Amino acid sequence: MTSRMRHEIGEQPDALRTTVTSLLPQLDAVRAVAGRTRQVLFIARGSSDNAAVYGRYLVETHAGRLATLAAPSVATTYRRRLDLDGVLAVAISQSGRTEEIVETMEWARSCGAVTVGVTNGEGSPLAESADVALLTRAGDELAVPATKTYTTQLAALAVLAVGLGAQVDPDDLLQVPAEIERLIAATEASDALDAAVAELAKVPGTVVSARGIAFGTALELALKLKEACYLHAMGLSYADLLHGPIAVVDAETPAIVLGAEESPTLQGTVALARRVTEAGARVYGIGGGEALAEASSLALPGPRLPEWVAPLGLIVPGQLLVERLARTLGIDPDNPRGLRKVTQTGA
């Protein structure tokens, strides 16, 4: 039987088409708030936090604005006020109902920030309360692991970056849906998918690494492997990894290494893959073109997209890997233990 998760992975091209078409006309609204602010502060948790990491690198590298992540506990637990004048606070929540995120966004506004809400929850508290709501159009997502709500969040953040002045061609976003269709077919046709699943089913943990604009993808894949496969998956930038935790990599602890095909981080990503294989560990490469594939033990295809939108496709082979690995391990990927769809994280 096909899992809901696999079904929703396949719905991503349509969800992205609808989302991008509906958000591009909001560029003027984004430009209006962009003009009143000089930096971005993302507010998120879980998969949305990983989307924020993408948004953070994208805004800094392409729109030239400082963009960082908020610590919600400062607002919700310590209840301290900061001077957020000139800050664009971008809160991201799939449901738009996670109390901590809504509360932190309202705190940010009370501290002087202009607010943007990115959510799939039309009419949700986040959508209603934000100065500008960027609604994703993913439709209902029933599997617990976020897939189409995550990639449509990335699309919303890409539109946000364009509105903040990113020097890119917005039409690149229109290439993404067809590229994901190709990527799903190519990944499932690849012998490497089953081979990687068979190997990962035998190890307790793995490192997941990338850098820069692809780093959020590594964190998201690591989160999914923890949530749905109960794997000890450690998401690290390759710079962090080489600075210390590389010691953890060995014959029982492989690395999944991800990269966009055209990125200034690709050279370092390939060097990491070589170093890990030299240490006697297996490397599963995702994306990164021929260079990363050659340096990897097994290689899954990546998206042929400009770096700034590559993460919208780069997570997809990882989603397919997680779904298949969960089933191989006897886990229902739609309902992993201990999780619900709308998460409340308060004390």
Add this chain to the structure above:
Amino acid sequence: MTSRMRHEIGEQPDALRTTVTSLLPQLDAVRAVAGRTRQVLFIARGSSDNAAVYGRYLVETHAGRLATLAAPSVATTYRRRLDLDGVLAVAISQSGRTEEIVETMEWARSCGAVTVGVTNGEGSPLAESADVALLTRAGDELAVPATKTYTTQLAALAVLAVGLGAQVDPDDLLQVPAEIERLIAATEASDALDAAVAELAKVPGTVVSARGIAFGTALELALKLKEACYLHAMGLSYADLLHGPIAVVDAETPAIVLGAEESPTLQGTVALARRVTEAGARVYGIGGGEALAEASSLALPGPRLPEWVAPLGLIVPGQLLVERLARTLGIDPDNPRGLRKVTQTGA
């Protein structure tokens, strides 16, 4: 034979006394740069990055300024410029010679930031190049895992927070050395230390969790467990953990949970410990007073210090745990595989 790491753990009280005494007279210099800036951007990697996480929460919760972490690749790999006018860029590096950190600090200055360097390397490029150098006085550190250079960095960041207007009593810092002496003795006298080591020696991985001002301590302990014990240690705030990765916790994956005795995050920390034990997993509590000890399977003592300086002591039982676990696993804690003392992470 006593390891160098254990020896250096014991040198922390003296290193902290010397560091605090030498840095408190620099408060006026910090206040001068504080007056020219409105927010803080930390630049660091590895253990220094975990120190920065402490600095970030401390500055936000006690000095009321936005404080976030930089993405060095934006400077060193993407080579993009940001508007950093009004930003205090605080670069942290034990050696003061990690090229990536020095380069990112110089980039920050060229983008308009005022710079502070926190380093144990007197005369190092970081110390020489920063507008204000806060030198830690840890002396030479020979074991690869940072201990006294880490806690003295925390002391420097505590002094920085005071200079930025934190509403605290700076004399609290003077209590720390004696409290660490007590804590080392109490931890080594505790049956729980050997019991926790014996249990952790049998599992492939662990979750390490805390929140707020203690969160950086969880990240640092997770890093040490990866570096020196090759454990799959996943550092997560309890909010992140409950949002998804809690699924990973089971009979083979215990949790180490840390907290200060007096903190608005303590209630959530205790609730996490209860939830993990209810899931059938073991919990090793560090600190958090009676409340956390009662909710834990095994409890190590924590520092009796005000929350804002508690992390200077809270890591110490964790350091002792790492050193003993490494030896139990047959690893030389002073020289784990794959690591050197001064790390270069460039592509």
